[in-house]
Amino acid sequence: xxxxxxxxxxxxxxxxxxxxxxxxxxxxxxxxxxxxxxxxxxxxxxxxxxxxxxxxxxxxxxxxxxxxxxxxxxxxxxxxxxxxxxxxxxxxxxxxxxxxxxxxxxxxxxxxxxxxxxxxxxxxxxxxxxxxxxxxxxxxxxxxxxxxxxxxxxxxxxxxxxxxxxxxxxxxxxxxxxxxxxxxxxxxxxxxxxxxxxxxxxxxxxxxxxxxxxxxxxxxxxxxxxxxxxxxxxxxxxxxxxxxxxxxxxxxxxxxxxxxxxxxxxxxxxxxxxxxxxxxxxxxxxxxxxxxxxxxxxxxxxxxxxxxxxxxxxxxxxxxxxxxxxxxxxxxxxxxxxxxxxxxxxxxxxxxxxxxxxxxxxxxxxxxxxxxxxxxxxxxxxxxxxxxxxxxxxxxxxxxxxxxxxxxxxxxxxxxxxxxxxxxxxxxxxxxxxxxxxxxxxxxxxxxxxxxxxxxxxxxxxxxxxxxxxxxxxxxxxxxx
Numbered sequence: 001x002x003x004x005x006x007x008x009x010x011x012x013x014x015x016x017x018x019x020x021x022x023x024x025x026x027x028x029x030x031x032x033x034x035x036x037x038x039x040x041x042x043x044x045x046x047x048x049x050x051x052x053x054x055x056x057x058x059x060x061x062x063x064x065x066x067x068x069x070x071x072x073x074x075x076x077x078x079x080x081x082x083x084x085x086x087x088x089x090x091x092x093x094x095x096x097x098x099x100x101x102x103x104x105x106x107x108x109x110x111x112x113x114x115x116x117x118x119x120x121x122x123x124x125x126x127x128x129x130x131x132x133x134x135x136x137x138x139x140x141x142x143x144x145x146x147x148x149x150x151x152x153x154x155x156x157x158x159x160x161x162x163x164x165x166x167x168x169x170x171x172x173x174x175x176x177x178x179x180x181x182x183x184x185x186x187x188x189x190x191x192x193x194x195x196x197x198x199x200x201x202x203x204x205x206x207x208x209x210x211x212x213x214x215x216x217x218x219x220x221x222x223x224x225x226x227x228x229x230x231x232x233x234x235x236x237x238x239x240x241x242x243x244x245x246x247x248x249x250x251x252x253x254x255x256x257x258x259x260x261x262x263x264x265x266x267x268x269x270x271x272x273x274x275x276x277x278x279x280x281x282x283x284x285x286x287x288x289x290x291x292x293x294x295x296x297x298x299x300x301x302x303x304x305x306x307x308x309x310x311x312x313x314x315x316x317x318x319x320x321x322x323x324x325x326x327x328x329x330x331x332x333x334x335x336x337x338x339x340x341x342x343x344x345x346x347x348x349x350x351x352x353x354x355x356x357x358x359x360x361x362x363x364x365x366x367x368x369x370x371x372x373x374x375x376x377x378x379x380x381x382x383x384x385x386x387x388x389x390x391x392x393x394x395x396x397x398x399x400x401x402x403x404x405x406x407x408x409x410x411x412x413x414x415x416x417x418x419x420x421x422x423x424x425x426x427x428x429x430x431x432x433x434x435x436x437x438x439x440x441x442x443x444x445x446x447x448x449x450x451x452x453x454x455x456x457x458x459x460x461x462x463x464x465x466x467x468x469x470x471x472x473x474x475x476x477x478x479x480x481x
Contacts, residue, residue: 004041006040008442009040009041009443011442012248013247015247017250018245018264018266019034019250021245021336025331027328027329028328029330030201030333031199032196032200032201033200036250037252038443039446039450041446042480042481043442044479044481045435045436045439045479046452047437047477048437049475050455050478051219051221052427052428054365054366056473057362059473060362060455061091061362063459063461063462064344064458064462065179066179067179067183068178068183068343068344069176069178069183069189069342070087070089070177071346071357072085072094072106072177073096074173074208075170075174076173076388078097078098080124083123084096084098084119084122084124084125085097086120086122087106087177088361092179093117094108094109094166094177094179096177097139100140104168104170105141105168107128107137107141107163108165108166111135112163113132116131135147137163141162141163166181167181167186171194173204173206189259190257191256191257192260193257193340193348195257205378206355206377206379207379207387208376209376209386210405210406211375211388212392212393213372213373214370214400215395216363216369216371216420217368217421218367218369219366220361220369220370221451222369222423222427223360224347224358225448226419229249229263229441229447230249230265234246236418237412237415240289241270242270242271242282243267243283243285243286243289243306244269244271245265245269245270245272246265246272247272249263251264251444252264253450259342260340260342260343261341261447261450262341263337263339263447264337264339265336266335267336268331268335269282279300279309282306283297283298283306283309283310286306287310287313308331310334311334318334318352322380323382324381325381326352333350343454344451345361346358355377355378356375358371358374359371359374373403373409373413392404449478456478460477
């Protein structure tokens with residue numbers, strides 16, 4: 001990759017930066033939030049055919065989804081021996097299971113006889129039996145039953161009769177899988193994510209309180225990118241402009257950990273797009289909108305900020321609700337949206353006020369995808385860990401409002417969903433005067449450029465390793481510069 005001019009993406013919105021907000025916080029701020037970084041990602045257009053081409057989707061399926069770390073489930077979902085989760089991505093499937101020795105393993109979900117999918121649903125079993133011909137493997141992946149074994153001397157009790165395994169990593173209460181046996185270890189790929197969460201945002205004391213997955217009428221990258229920047233707030237979510245610092249959000253890219261990025265949107269301040277509002281107006285608008293408080297208007301004393309006042313309201317409400325002490329939690333942890341992203345498609349929120357996790361996966365065509373929304377809630381002090389919430393599955397025609405427990409978040413998500421099919425249709429315009437590429441912002445959308453370059457790198461690496469020509473991918477690549 002050629003060097004990129006350091007001046008690219010140096011412009012910033014007026015108004016207080018996220019680091020300015022942290023400097024004025026009423027509490028000590030976690031070190032991780034002060035760890036910000038930006039690396040220019042160029043200014044060239046990103047080819048829009050990458051979102052619509054079945055050929056490019058096939059290359060992603062073959063070389064990107066099979067060689068990257070992806071969150072498959074939570075550890076809580078594998079509490080007992082035999083508990084398993086089926087993780088499907090693109091045209092691949094694995095069974096993630098708790099084995100008899102207590103370890104977690106992931107097996108390719110395909111019978112070694114004629115390829116039948118061994119499991120189609122999550123659950124608890126003592127073994128994995130093929131529904132077609134009855135071949136059976138134990139929880140350690142050993143073939144234990146083969147009807148008419150006399151006809152399969154090349155299989156029965158041979159070393160290669162075990163179920164092939166994917167790599168597994170446990171981190172922060174989540175289970176990750178990677179189908180590539182030679183993949184770089186998870187902790188190296190996710191180093192900045194691991195560093196920040198293990199030090200400041202540990203999630204092991206949280207449980208899965210809500211989980212919905214919805215099929216979305218757009219390419220997975222279109223959907224993912226809709227949650228990767230605050231630039232769209234002014235047009236898509238105007239109802240939050242009075243208390244959201246959208247245009248002065250912070251976007252971090254760390255050169256030492258290039259597969260982890262972060263987007264921070266400050267709340268409790270007005271959008272730079274609006275005329276000057278009083279601190280009282282900001283606080284009133286935020287509290288009226290928020291589901292985190294049952295209180296109405298709260299006076300903002302002279303010399304205090306809306307952020308200080310609203311953060312304290314949230315502490316007083318959420319602490320008893322969660323059964324935890326939030327007296328030392330910073331204003332930023334209580335208010336702001338800290339959205340991390342691990343390439344390719346895992347996005348956990350840090351902080352206390354926000355406890356969401358997003359995941360994206362490709363659909364059966366380039367025009368659809370699946371988006372998971374998970375809410376991780378603190379386990380109340382001194383109480384037994386609750387059972388993880390079951391997954392609610394929403395079809396293409398269903399809305400997020402139909403997911404029980406989604407709450408007010410559904411309305412915000414539906415505003416995003418209104419845009420996505422329009423984006424997907426617009427990307428297909430091929431008229432001579434139609435734009436051939438997307439013109440991402442140089443700072444606010446730089447992380448998206450980086451993700452596209454990572455996709456290219458995995459595909460090129462895979463094609464090269466297989467001795468295949470790069471001609472098939474050339475039309476789709478993001479140009480240098």
